Amino acid sequence: MRRVEHVMGFPVSLRVDDEDVPERAGDAVFAWLREVDERFSPFKPDSEVSRHGRGELERHELSADLVEVLDLCEQYRLATDGAFDVRLPGRAFDPCAVVKGWSVQRAAEGLRASGVRRFCLNAGGDVVASGGPWRVGVRHPERADQLCATLELTDGAVATSARYERGDHIIDGRTGRPATDLLSLTVTAPTLTEADAVATAAFAMGAAGVEWAASLEGCEVFAVDAAGRVLRTAGLAHC
Template identity: 50%
Template sequence: MGTAVSIELADDRPDPELRALIDDVCGWLHEVDARFSTYKDDSEVSRMRRGELTAASCSDDLRQVLAACADLWRDTDGYFDAYAAGPLDPSGYVKGWSVEVASDRLLAAGSANHYINAGGDIRMRGLHPEGGPWRVGIRHPWEADKLSWVLALTDGAVATSGTYERGNHVLNPRTGTPARGLRSVTVVGPSLALADAYATAALAMGEPGLTWLAKLATDGYDSAVVTDDGRAFSSANLPAAV
């Protein structure tokens, strides 16, 4: 996926059991990378891009992702578009979805307290090893050694999309040009798959994304945004740490 993933388990279990849980998560994430990579010639996504696979002949996971991307395209008025750059690229959904599935697998295996961070897309459950909620710092979009917000959650997802590390890599699908207006978009909610996609869509919208994000708060997805000119906005129920 082109990023590092860190996993923290806070359950009181024997070390071999914890290691086995981490091995399972890592195995799943490597499976996702092999299947959905746009850089590996033998991945399902690459084969579909070349016309060697159809939706009917691909894996259940890829069909599920394609269906989710289609739903998000409709729900975001086209601003979340897996075809924004031309060929199929579901990466804006896959990373959050794969970590959400990994968290579900950990929970099903009995890990009620854990934290997974995939390049700033984070899913946490339960309590921190020292008790209390998990704390997540949202990086300042100009000063890397500073934070814009600190969040505190016991069960939820945090996804950030921005231009301060990879440049203007998100396209406005309506113009085909790099998105402008928003420097950093963080979305917090119950599902990392959706939070990740929503953050990407809002960044693609530019400043109109502020109004769109405000509407998402009624569905349990709060947000924190910094604009290109340095203004900061956050929704009323953002779980900021005291």
């Protein structure tokens, strides 16, 4: 099975190498991601996230899914001493840094529950894979047509936070200023929920975030700092 759709503002590709996979398995992946876009987008005024951000919905009125996302956001805010914060002064409530990885991981779990064993689900460059080995390229932070690393992934996930696509969009919640110590930071982890949130949180922390991310169980890090130096943990599987 090979499918690509534009969902949540970026291309999502699904590759399944199992034989005789029912089409409905892929249908369920993209239906779920479209549902997430409707419910959790901060850019849609009627979404649950937007309504909660405006104070129209109290915590006890929220869906169990959004409560789970809020708890994850708070977990990483506390773990980074406020560097990662989805409630920045003067900005709308925006949990996208957690929602993306969390929702794509949920889609992957749905695939496994339906019996799919060998697949790669790529959401705008963040990947969750099963039944590898899979080779995942990490884009060079300054040369769009080149890779700076190729990682090997068997059962797990990889996510990158960087400045090259959206500029200095990751804010250090402690200072209110863009995080600029790093050009890119890639994390591998057992789930994309972890990989995506840790990558963004570590990037917001700056240079200290590399060591913090590397200290987390199951996480490996590949980063390029503002001076172009590569920082890589010893356990990172690369080829």
